[in-house]
Amino acid sequence: MPAYRPMPSIGPQCGELRISDGRQGWRIVLRVDPDAVVIPEVFSKSTRSTPKRVLDNCRQRLRDYDRIALKDL
Numbered sequence: 001m002p003a004y005r006p007m008p009s010i011g012p013q014c015g016e017l018r019i020s021d022g023r024q025g026w027r028i029v030l031r032v033d034p035d036a037v038v039i040p041e042v043f044s045k046s047t048r049s050t051p052k053r054v055l056d057n058c059r060q061r062l063r064d065y066d067r068i069a070l071k072d073l
Contacts, residue, residue, distance in 0.1 A: 007050075010058045016050070029058050038065055 003018040010029065017028040025045040031038045040061035041054055 010055060011062055014058070014062075018045075029054070031062060038062065040065070 005016045005018065007014045007016050007029065011031060013033065014029065014031045017030065019026045019028065027041075027043055027045050027050070028039060029041040029043075031040070040058040043051075043054055
């Protein structure tokens with residue numbers, strides 16, 4: 001089973017699913033919204049900590065998503 005870990009450093013309702021396929025560890029960063037599950041990043045995990053580049057990309061993609069989603073309301 002995948003393991004879930006909250007990631008408030010990215011934003012509210014954000015977390016990370018940890019999945020291993022036997023050879024490699026994978027991470028799926030996600031945010032649960034009332035009407036959607038937003039996945040800003042999927043990456044292979046090779047170090048103990050989440051790379052800063054991944055955190056920055058997630059924050060930017062979620063800001064972009066929010067901007068577009070709010071415009072459509």
